[in-house]
Amino acid sequence: MTGVWIAVIVASVGCYALKLAGVSLPSSILERDDVQRVATLLPVAMLAGLVAVELFDSGGSLGLDLRLLAGVAAGVVALLLRQSFLVVIVVAAAVTALLRALT
Amino acid sequence: MNEESRSAIRRDAAGIAAYAAAFGASFGAVSVASGLSVWQTMVLSLVMFSGASQFALVGVIGAGGAGLAAVPTALLLGVRNAFYGVPLTRILGRRSLTGPRRLATAHLVIDETTAMAVGREGRAAQRYAFWATGVLLFLLWNAGTLAGALGGSAIGEPETLGLDAMIPAAFLALLWPRLRTTEGRWVAAGGALVATALIPLVPAGVPVLAAAPIAVVAGLLPRRDQEAAR
Numbered sequence: 284m285t286g287v288w289i290a291v292i293v294a295s296v297g298c299y300a301l302k303l304a305g306v307s308l309p310s311s312i313l314e315r316d317d318v319q320r321v322a323t324l325l326p327v328a329m330l331a332g333l334v335a336v337e338l339f340d341s342g343g344s345l346g347l348d349l350r351l352l353a354g355v356a357a358g359v360v361a362l363l364l365r366q367s368f369l370v371v372i373v374v375a376a377a378v379t380a381l382l383r384a385l386t
Numbered sequence: 387m388n389e390e391s392r393s394a395i396r397r398d399a400a401g402i403a404a405y406a407a408a409f410g411a412s413f414g415a416v417s418v419a420s421g422l423s424v425w426q427t428m429v430l431s432l433v434m435f436s437g438a439s440q441f442a443l444v445g446v447i448g449a450g451g452a453g454l455a456a457v458p459t460a461l462l463l464g465v466r467n468a469f470y471g472v473p474l475t476r477i478l479g480r481r482s483l484t485g486p487r488r489l490a491t492a493h494l495v496i497d498e499t500t501a502m503a504v505g506r507e508g509r510a511a512q513r514y515a516f517w518a519t520g521v522l523l524f525l526l527w528n529a530g531t532l533a534g535a536l537g538g539s540a541i542g543e544p545e546t547l548g549l550d551a552m553i554p555a556a557f558l559a560l561l562w563p564r565l566r567t568t569e570g571r572w573v574a575a576g577g578a579l580v581a582t583a584l585i586p587l588v589p590a591g592v593p594v595l596a597a598a599p600i601a602v603v604a605g606l607l608p609r610r611d612q613e614a615a616r
Contacts, residue, residue: 286453291426294443294457295433298464302436303492305471306483313475321605322473324573325598326504327564329466330557331574332581332597333497337554340585340593351551358555368559369401375555379548 350386354379387510395506395515402498403522405552406437407530412544413440414534420448424535431531435524436496439463442590462591469598470500477503477512494520501560569604576600 312318338352339345358375366374410431417427422444430440439460446456474495475483482491494516503516544550564570577597584593 287422287426287447288453290443290447290453290456291422291429293454294439294460295429297457297461298434298436298439298467299493301461301464301468302471302495303489305468305495306475306478306488306492308472308475310480313472317606318472319476321602322476323504324569324601324605325469326473326500327561327570327573328577328597328601328604329469329594330497330501330561331577332594333466334554334557334561335578335582336585336593337550337557339582340590343590344586345582351548351554354548354551355554355558358551359558362559362562368398368556371559372401372405372552372555375551376548379551380546381548383546383548 350379350382353382387508387514391511392514395502395511395518399502399515399518399522402502402519402556403526405549405556406498406523407526408547408549409437409544410527410530411534411537412549413437413444414531414536415538416441416448416534417444417531418535418538420444422447424532427531427535428528431528434460434464435493435527436464436467437527438497438591459590462589462595465591466497466594466598467495469595470495470497473504474500474516477509478516479509479513482513494524496520496523497557498523498560501557505560505563507563573600573604576604 313322338355339347341348354375354377357378358371361371361374413431414427417430417440418424422430427444430443434440434443442463443456443460446459447453471492474491478491482488499516499520502519503512506512506515561574565574577600580600581593581597584596588596
């Protein structure tokens with residue numbers, strides 16, 4: 284039991300320290316033009332990577348749940364139709380849930 | 387920033403928080419089922435407050451891993467929050483990042499708050515999006531975790547409800563405004579491609595980190611077209 288507590292505390296404090304480090308860079312670095320350009324693109328690249336991992340990672344190997352993909356594709360259609368954020372995520376979940384219930 | 391865009395941001399933040407509550411509940415249930423106590427589960431949601439790292443930690447412990455063996459994966463998944471700090475520091479400005487306020491701000495630096503903030507036009511809207519999402523999500527994630535940890539098996543599988551499709555759909559929706567430019571599209575495609583290619587090759591957490599160099603390369607490339615246009 285104590286082993287689990289140690290893991291919980293070490294990992295929690297470590298994760299917080301990582302967040303804190305990210306917002307603690309000195310302004311001399313942050314105000315450089317090249318750093319600002321990279322900073323603008325950083326979330327685009329990483330969040331796109333995150334979307335890819337959510338879609339294609341099945342426990343450390345490449346895999347694809349077509350029902351999940353179809354649901355997310357339906358969400359993209361909603362985006363193209365200029366629907367609101369809530370509509371997009373509800374459509375994605377509903378289509379995926381429906382296909383899972385049917386298959 | 388007018389009241390209209392403010393309420394649009396609140397609506398989006400509430401949407402994110404709603405799915406966070408559902409995921410928090412499934413995290414609470416999974417965590418207790420993996421052998422953690424309700425208290426340990428709550429410390430994770432309150433202090434770690436980073437969904438991917440939390441699921442990874444309880445996953446390793448649940449699979450029979452010795453306690454400390456679970457730590458590196460959780461940390462690796464947390465490294466991307468450090469990267470998010472760079473654009474967020476610019477967005478939030480000095481006032482949010484001095485003294486004790488920096489400690490509170492840092493706690494809310496996660497995928498969802500970053501995506502919500504960078505998807506907005508204008509500093510005021512970006513800041514409002516960060517705080518609205520961060521505070522709502524923190525409250526509902528923890529409320530959900532507690533409900534799941536206490537309710538346990540009464541909570542259904544998130545997959546049955548299609549909740550897992552909400553994550554990629556939500557991040558796509560939040561990134562959408564940034565994909566209007568050619569550069570944004572190339573960077574997003576590059577990040578997605580690199581991450582996908584690395585899934586079978588490297589430990590969890592690394593594929594998303596490996597997308598970061600795409601942004602570095604694209605950001606440092608000379609941009610003749612745009613500078614000529616100015």
